[in-house]
Amino acid sequence: MLTGKLRNQVDKIWEAFWTGGISNPISVIEQFTYLLFIRRLDDIHTQREQVANAIGVPLNNPVFAPGQEALRWHKFKNIDPQQMYERVRDQVFPFIKNLHDADSTFAQHMKDAIFMVPKASVLDLVVQLIDQLDLRDRDTSGDLYEYMLSKLSSAGTNGQFRTPRHIIRLMVAMTAPVLDGDKSDTLCDPAAGTCGFLMAAEEYVRACYGDPVLRHDNDSHFHNRMFTGFDFDQHMLRIGAMNLLLHGVNNPTVAYRDSLSDHGEGNIREAYSLILANPPFKGSVAYDELSPDLLSALGKSPKKAQTRKKTTEHGEEAAEKKGPSEKSELLFLALILRLLKTGGRAAVIVPDGVLFGSTKSHQAIRQTLVDKHKLDAVISMPSGVFKPYAGVSTAILLFTKTGNGGTDDVWFYDMRADGWSLDDKRNALLSEAQQEALNRRLLGEAGEPFEAHEQCNLPDILDRWFAREGEKGRVRSEQSFLVPKEEIVGNGYDLAINRYKQVVYEEVQYDAPQVILARIKALQQAMEQGIEALEGML
CATH class of the missing domain: 1.20.1260.30 (N6 adenine-specific DNA methyltransferase, N-terminal domain)
Known part of the structure; x- marks a missing residue:
């Protein structure tokens, strides 16, 4: 801060x-x-x-x-x-x-x-x-x-450039990157921008495992193989590469690459054990530009753009290519599943539409996550998290690639506060001491119970996430709860928290109609008396 x-x-x-x-x-x-x-x-x-x-x-x-x-x-x-x-x-x-x-x-x-x-x-x-x-x-x-x-004036258009740092740290802490010999993670962000997720992961690893140079096997992996980022904005990648070097990663892989495009034999498969990302979700991508396997993962067949005639304003005919397109947020989920090794895990920010969209592609990717892999959690975030750049409601999906299912219960959490006001100003709601305590918790340190839950739910999310077995006793009216797979399947793979959350209505006692009418009459009499008094002064 x-x-x-x-x-x-x-x-x-x-x-x-x-x-x-x-x-x-x-x-x-x-x-x-x-x-x-x-x-x-x-x-x-x-x-x-x-x-x-x-x-x-x-x-x-x-x-x-x-x-x-x-x-x-x-x-x-x-x-x-x-x-x-x-x-x-x-x-x-x-x-x-x-x-x-x-x-x-x-x-x-x-x-x-x-x-x-x-x-x-x-x-x-x-x-x-x-x-x-x-x-x-x-x-x-x-x-x-x-x-x-x-x-950046472009931040509202290219929201992928800036994810709030505390949300990035939350996602890193929940996935807990490992640096321990053969167990070490290989991390990737396929929409890296300035490499914010990679830098947060680097900070977490140093905080939890100390200086990697103390162990030679860790040192080599940390500097050469642990961190990978892809993006197609050269300016952002240049900033990200310098930023990682300044943070002490000597040789990260930060590469220019359109992650969704078809690279033929160069398509990357099953290469990473952990993916952290906030992919762009403000547009659609034409089929012609996409890797066919991503479309197949969404239940679509690749099609070529059709050429049709278009009359210009001067009355001339010109050829125009018009083809089908697919939403980028769905394509990135399919891509992440392809990039992950079996057993690999991911934490990804998606717009709320991914959770309940009714198109064939929306339903296909949700069904894939629930039936073919292990969907671990859905964390609903308030719409103000990305203000002032965007007011869209978003969620964090956490899942593990298995290839043969494994979803039993999905953990839902309703984040209501993240430590900052949810208006365009995004003013800090925590004191400096509370902010420092939050940062320590997000770097994996144990600490005293966090006393500002109403202002910031992030420590509570971590506590409940790492004790999910104890969540089975929670009722649906609480801030977090577990939903069995069978219920999600029965609801058409809808992942919106409001589909499963129980709303408790508080009974309100109203006065009898006669009492209310008596009050209205008294108010009318007072008004008439006031008008008469005013007339007497004129």
Whole structure:
């Protein structure tokens, strides 16, 4: 949670870029990220130097080689602005572009990166402002990114760019990523954006298992195989790759890929043990662009677009392709089932329409989750969670890929509060101490009972989730309960919580009609007397 001071500092930096001639919000975030990255590299190198000096050994794995001292943040931040500008443009920026081997995913993303700061005075101002940021707390970097992303005017259209960080952390905590030798998870987000889910998973793993470098087998898996993200927005991927590097993941797989498209033999199958995602759900995708197996999973047969004649405004005839399409949120669920290994698990945000939609595709994917795999939970979230960008009601689906069923009881939870107001302002409802306690719980730490349930249900969700066997005794009028598979099948695989929730109506006692009429007469008399008194004053 960013302090007011830090927000003001970020706002000043944003304004410096904007008044300096960089008006595109994504470009601002990119340039901001490059400079944060440069500063962080210097901090990492300094930390390694301090450790080496403290234990009396040579510096291992330095960021800056001998002869590159001039490229470090603290070496150029106070020099003449024009000299600084030329050094950053001509030496430091090329250095970060070539920081990794040419074959690494980071290098692939950075090869098209452009240094866009237009003049020395703008760079000098921004460097001085960034240098004042207090980024010692790892959480601050994530909050800072979330705040910057909230400034994107495109966030309302591309809601996948920004999932509230506490919701991401909740999903990570519920799936509890593992880093333990051969039992270690391989994580993927097929709609990664800026890699928020992967970074939250990295934080959780470090909090629960400590520094992975302490065990060699864990260290190699953590840095090279544990984290994978796909997206088709190069700008977001570049930011995500840098962000993961800043969080200490040396070689994550962050790749440019349209996850829903048909890649033929390159289609990925059964590759990951855990998938965390908030896929885009604001449109439909034409059949021509899709992998056929995804359509088959939704009970559809691939069809080609039909060419038909269309008359233009000038009276000319032109060919127009018109073909069937399918909703992206359903396609991503089918994709996630394909990507998961048998026994793999997933936590996915979906719009409420997925839970009760009546189309053949909606029913097919729900039936697949319930009958062919193991649907574990449906967490209904309030519509204000994604405000001010969208007011759509959403839910979190948690399921395990089995291929042969396994659904017995599905756990439903009615989330009513997430710690922030549910209006466009999204003001924090928790004190700083309560926020810190919440963050500790979401990082897997045990703690005292959370005393702000009315303001935030997230700790209660975790407590009940990890004690689901005890939920069988709960009645349907409570905030969570279990529903047997047979009942869900009998309701046409409807997964809307209101289908199963028992509403308790409170009996209200009304006065007798004669008493109510007497009150009305008394009010009428008082009105007449008031009117007469008013007339007497005129």
